[in-house]
Amino acid sequence: MMYAYYPGCSLTESAREFDVSTRAVMERLGAELIEIPEWTCCGASAAEPVSQLMNYVLPARNLAIVEQEMDGIDVLAPCAACYLNLLKVNREVVGDRHLHGRLNEVLAASGLFYRGDVQVRHLIDVLKNDVGAKIVEQKVTEPLKGMKIAPYYGCQILRPYPVFDEPGRPVSMEPFITAMGGEVFEWSMSNRCCGASLMMGHPDVAIRSVADILSDADGADAIVTVCPLCQMNLEAYQDKAGKAGGKPLPVLYLTQLMGLALGLDQEAMQLDRNLTLSAAVRKDIATRAWAEPEPETEEETAGVNA
Amino acid sequence: MSEAVRQTWSPASEADRAILADLRESVGACMQCGTCTASCPNWHAMDITPRAMWRMIQFGMLDEILESRTFWMCSSCYMCTLRCPRGLKLTSAMAALKRLARMDGSSRARKNSAFYEAFMDDVEAHGRVQETSMMQRYFLKRKDPMLPLSFLPLGMKMMRKGKVHLPSRGQGGVLKPLFAKAREMEGLS
Numbered sequence: 455m456m457y458a459y460y461p462g463c464s465l466t467e468s469a470r471e472f473d474v475s476t477r478a479v480m481e482r483l484g485a486e487l488i489e490i491p492e493w494t495c496c497g498a499s500a501a502e503p504v505s506q507l508m509n510y511v512l513p514a515r516n517l518a519i520v521e522q523e524m525d526g527i528d529v530l531a532p533c534a535a536c537y538l539n540l541l542k543v544n545r546e547v548v549g550d551r552h553l554h555g556r557l558n559e560v561l562a563a564s565g566l567f568y569r570g571d572v573q574v575r576h577l578i579d580v581l582k583n584d585v586g587a588k589i590v591e592q593k594v595t596e597p598l599k600g601m602k603i604a605p606y607y608g609c610q611i612l613r614p615y616p617v618f619d620e621p622g623r624p625v626s627m628e629p630f631i632t633a634m635g636g637e638v639f640e641w642s643m644s645n646r647c648c649g650a651s652l653m654m655g656h657p658d659v660a661i662r663s664v665a666d667i668l669s670d671a672d673g674a675d676a677i678v679t680v681c682p683l684c685q686m687n688l689e690a691y692q693d694k695a696g697k698a699g700g701k702p703l704p705v706l707y708l709t710q711l712m713g714l715a716l717g718l719d720q721e722a723m724q725l726d727r728n729l730t731l732s733a734a735v736r737k738d739i740a741t742r743a744w745a746e747p748e749p750e751t752e753e754e755t756a757g758v759n760a
Numbered sequence: 761m762s763e764a765v766r767q768t769w770s771p772a773s774e775a776d777r778a779i780l781a782d783l784r785e786s787v788g789a790c791m792q793c794g795t796c797t798a799s800c801p802n803w804h805a806m807d808i809t810p811r812a813m814w815r816m817i818q819f820g821m822l823d824e825i826l827e828s829r830t831f832w833m834c835s836s837c838y839m840c841t842l843r844c845p846r847g848l849k850l851t852s853a854m855a856a857l858k859r860l861a862r863m864d865g866s867s868r869a870r871k872n873s874a875f876y877e878a879f880m881d882d883v884e885a886h887g888r889v890q891e892t893s894m895m896q897r898y899f900l901k902r903k904d905p906m907l908p909l910s911f912l913p914l915g916m917k918m919m920r921k922g923k924v925h926l927p928s929r930g931q932g933g934v935l936k937p938l939f940a941k942a943r944e945m946e947g948l949s
Binding site: 463464466467468470492493494495497498499500501502503504505506507508509511512515556559560561562563564609610612613614616621622646647649650651652654655656657658659660662663690691726727728729 | 801802804805832833835836837838839841842849851852855856858859862871872873874875876877879880883887888889890891898910914917918921922923924925931934935937938939940941942943945946
């Protein structure tokens with residue numbers, strides 16, 4: 455398993471723990487990630503409101519590099535916005551001769567050309583379809599002992615293009631939570647928008663969404679995410695969301711938790727970088743504070759498993 | 761329609777009309793079922809429902825559309841696009857409305873597009889977004905001295921967690937030729 459790795463800007467900035475944990479976990483699972491040389495920004499959701507053409511050119515530049523320099527191997531993107539923007543080129547431009555021509559006319563200004571043959575994969579797609587939860591389960595050495603985990607999928611890995619999950623009721627993270635020894639927390643807000651960049655210009659609107667999501671997750675031990683913007687919105691505004699009815703809760707990247715279950719330590723997974731992971735929370739995670747106490751004597755368990 | 765009538769009805773520049781024509785085509789098949797409005801997580805912050813917005817586009821009610829805050833409240837979650845029984849690309853239509861309003865250049869449009877523009881300016885300058893320099897650009901564009909202050913506690917918290925990094929060169933101006941070419945082709949300055 456070899457992938458052209460597209461970390462995206464956030465993973466080189468405030469979400470470095472997502473980058474570090476993704477690389478470490480994928481290595482443990484036997485996947486080789488080769489960073490796309492001189493990759494550039496995908497435009498996230500800021501490009502489309504500014505320029506229709508740049509919205510496709512920015513991600514396509516990276517796909518063109520993979521096609522020309524990396525034999526067109528599958529691209530792996532951990533960030534939801536990067537994933538969707540890269541995928542949009544294949545879904546909305548390739549096949550539309552006029553638009554495809556215009557795209558390549560712009561790319562030509564940098565001596566690039568994109569034919570349209572590179573597959574774009576999200577981290578969960580690769581975990582689910584190339585690795586499999588069985589492999590993760592076999593490699594777990596430090597199980598999470600019943601940690602109640604609320605999987606948060608957000609928007610852009612599910613919509614508008616359903617590829618590896620059911621966009622109305624996503625489940626793709628569940629087998630991995632179980633494989634890590636965790637318990638899936640059932641809730642209804644797993645695919646509800648976190649407010650995204652509205653947090654910049656209209657925080658009152660976005661905080662209402664964050665509060666709704668956090669209050670629905672009340673009862674879980676943690677939320678796991680696979681998007682740096684979801685992670686930031688759910689973590690960084692918990693005090694403000696608290697005033698709107700949201701409950702404070704630890705929020706981690708799926709890969710951080712998976713790394714812990716695979717035997718990597720908290721330092722390697724950079725748990726101290728998460729805004730919601732105080733020393734006390736990190737200690738709870740280390741000791742599996744939620745675990746049911748083990749039965750004390752053999753007599754007590756006798757016959758239980760018979 | 762005569763030129764005089766068209767001008768009285770909804771004066772629009774050539775560029776505005778081109779975007780509006782694209783928009784009319786993109787939501788032309790809307791049957792007004794309202795699934796989009798019911799699916800929108802930010803409906804409560806909108807002054808015109810998404811369903812009504814598509815109708816106004818069909819009617820070409822440009823002035824009323826540009827006065828609305830509805831499309832600025834779209835957070836690109838794609839729930840409406842996913843559920844639209846006509847298969848219309850409604851999230852893209854919201855983005856097109858943002859582009860239309862930017863060209864119109866009202867103060868509301870400048871305020872609401874400040875983040876998108878700051879983001880894109882930073883991408884053009886560095887190839888990759890440098891969060892600290894992008895936020896500086898955003899604050900400058902918003903021209904609101906209270907805004908940086910409102911982000912200060914979070915900034916401090918992020919700094920303590922080692923999440924704030926000084927801007928680096930990034931990839932330099934590697935994207936500049938692409939931005940220049942796209943501007944030329946889209947007729948934007």
